[in-house]
Structures are given as C-alpha cells and as structure tokens.
Amino acid sequence: MIEEIIFDKGITMPGELIRLVLAFAGVSIATYYDVFNRKNIPDRLLYAFLAAAFIANLFFYQEQLFPFSLAVAVFLTAIGYIFYRVGQLGGADLFVLAALMLLLPIQPSFLGMPFNMPFIFPVMIFGGLLFALYAAALFGMKLMRKPDRKPNPAVLLVLVPYAVFAYFFVNSVLFSPVYFTVLTVLFVLMVFFMVYREDLMMLLAEKMKASQLENEDVIALELMDRDVVKKYGLKRLATESERERLKSLDIGEIWVYTQMPPFVPFILAGMFLALLLSKSLLFT
Structure with missing residues (x-):
C-alpha cells in the first residue's frame, strides 16, 4: 500500500485547498499561543485541531489515503512520544504534528512532485533547520557576553571524519547541493552545541x-x-x-x-518553505 501511494501520481488528496486552509489556520493559532502565552497552548485548542483534522480526513475520504494518513500519524506520533518523554518535544508540539499529518499526509498535487512525498518530511527538515539556526544565533549571542565560557575544543576533532565524508559525497553521483548544504549547516550547529554544551545548559x-x-x-x-x-x-x-x-x-x-524556544512557530515556517522548496530536496 505504501509503495502504491508514494509512487502512484494518480493519487491526490481530495479537498486539498480546504485541508491546507485548516492546517495553516490551526498551526497559526497554535503559534500565537506558543509565542505570546508562554508556550502554553490551550488543551481545548489542541483537541479541537486534532478532531478537525480527523473529521476533514474522514469527510474527504480517499480509500488509500485515509488508512495511510492514520498509519503515518500513529507511527510518527509514537516516535514523537519518545522524544516527549525525554523532554525533547512538547506535548502541544506532538498534537500539532499529529493533526498536520492527518490533514496533509502527502504533498499537494499542485507542487508537481514526481512522487507523493509525505508533507511532514520537508516541514520537519526546513522547520528543524530554522529552529537550530535560531537557537544557535540566540544562545550564541548570550555566550559571547559570558566571560567564563568553558568550551570543549576536543569536540572539533569530529570535523575530520566529516571532511572525509564531504569529499566523497561531493564527488559521488548522489551529490545534491541542497542536501549537502542542509547537512553541513546542521553538522556545524551540532558541533557548536557540543563544544559549548555545559555553558548552554546553564543558559537554558x-x-x-x-x-x-x-x-x-x-x-x-x-x-x-x-x-x-x-x-x-x-x-x-x-x-x-x-x-x-x-x-x-x-x-x-x-x-x-525554562529558556527553550517555542517550536510550533518553526513548524509553521517549515510548512511555508515546504510549499515553496520541496522540489529542491530531490536528488537531481
């Protein structure tokens, strides 16, 4: 079933425009509360968004997409729950992502993708990248004002194997400038967070x-x-x-x-970028 949905370009989401409007409306409202209400998104809103997503998915029923959307939502929510239990993802974030996966299980047809990529994938790639950049900039500036920084320069040794990987990847048939840029930025940010791990924990x-x-x-x-x-x-x-x-x-x-940045705004930003730049993630 999964292969058929992903590679059959004849399968599209019924009610795409309404699904998109509901998705952006729900995530936008959640973003407002995440930013201006101290990361406290009302439970009623989260339940209503998830219920609306399920009802819309049921109303615009498609015999192949409906079970696929449920399977994707359940599977990725289960993974997200693990991150929630270890404090890496908020409960509200989990609700928002689950609703998004139900509303938009695949990319809208007007994007002209060569296959039905799950919409949540580019959303998380772009949203996660923006979140990491924002966190690095925010806490990087705070670190610069901290006179007693305690960096761990030994972490920089991981640059050596990455340089080897980069050399082979750039010269391989699988090379993609977009993927290489995303990977490099994420790797550099990861190194930054590891070098200043102790200082960052104190700031957070x-x-x-x-x-x-x-x-x-x-x-x-x-x-x-x-x-x-x-x-x-x-x-x-x-x-x-x-x-x-x-x-x-x-x-x-x-x-x-207590100082962790809210994540829902970056889900919203990732949604916009997914509509504009998803094709750039494909190997060419």
Whole structure:
C-alpha cells in the first residue's frame, strides 16, 4: 500500500485547498499561543485541531489515503512520544504534528512532485533547520557576553571524519547541493552545541522550587547532584503526578530548562518553505 501511494501520481488528496486552509489556520493559532502565552497552548485548542483534522480526513475520504494518513500519524506520533518523554518535544508540539499529518499526509498535487512525498518530511527538515539556526544565533549571542565560557575544543576533532565524508559525497553521483548544504549547516550547529554544551545548559536552565514547577516542565537532570537524582528517582519530564510527588519531597531547589524556544512557530515556517522548496530536496 505504501509503495502504491508514494509512487502512484494518480493519487491526490481530495479537498486539498480546504485541508491546507485548516492546517495553516490551526498551526497559526497554535503559534500565537506558543509565542505570546508562554508556550502554553490551550488543551481545548489542541483537541479541537486534532478532531478537525480527523473529521476533514474522514469527510474527504480517499480509500488509500485515509488508512495511510492514520498509519503515518500513529507511527510518527509514537516516535514523537519518545522524544516527549525525554523532554525533547512538547506535548502541544506532538498534537500539532499529529493533526498536520492527518490533514496533509502527502504533498499537494499542485507542487508537481514526481512522487507523493509525505508533507511532514520537508516541514520537519526546513522547520528543524530554522529552529537550530535560531537557537544557535540566540544562545550564541548570550555566550559571547559570558566571560567564563568553558568550551570543549576536543569536540572539533569530529570535523575530520566529516571532511572525509564531504569529499566523497561531493564527488559521488548522489551529490545534491541542497542536501549537502542542509547537512553541513546542521553538522556545524551540532558541533557548536557540543563544544559549548555545559555553558548552554546553564543558559537554558534556572533553579526553582518544586511548588513552582508547571506541567511538562523539563528538569535539567544533568545540572543536579547525581546522588539526589538517584535517591529520589527524578524523572526528566514533570508530569502532573511527578510534580505532586516532588512537592512532597524535601528536595530543595530543582534545575529546570525554562529558556527553550517555542517550536510550533518553526513548524509553521517549515510548512511555508515546504510549499515553496520541496522540489529542491530531490536528488537531481
């Protein structure tokens, strides 16, 4: 079924325009709350967006796309849930991505793609790249104002194997300027984050009492005493039950990542770029 949907250009999404309007409207509203409401997107909005996505998918039923969209949404949401549990993805982000996968399981036909690439792939590539660039610029400027930086120059040794990879990739038949640029930018950003890992963790986190924790706060276990973490069995994600448990413990202050940038705006930006630049991701 998957091969048939991906490589059969005759399969298109019924109601493409309405699907796109719903997708951009839902993600735009979520972006507003993510930016201007301290990353707190109302649960009602998330449930409504997900329900609207499912209903639209059902209303514009296509016998092959409907089960495909559900399968893609369930599979990628399961992967996203793992990232959510380890504090790398917010619960609201997960809802938004699931709704997006239901509404737009493949690229709109007017893009003229040679095959039906799942729309979420270029969205995450472009959105993730913009997020990484933004985070590097934001915290890079803060690092420059930090006199006691503690870089780890040994990390720079990873540039050697990447240079070897780059040489062979540039001279291979699979070479794509766009992919090479994206990979190189992401690799350089990864090196930057690794070199200044300790400094960045301190910039991202602050101490607070257990009573001040909010739902889905990410606890900076790396900055806390290992014995304390082990003794109390601290978990990275402050779920409602974990927050109540921590309040009952005599644990003092907790390091919490409070300065993480919101991610939904970059999903929205990735959607725009996916409509404009998806073809550039194809090997030519």
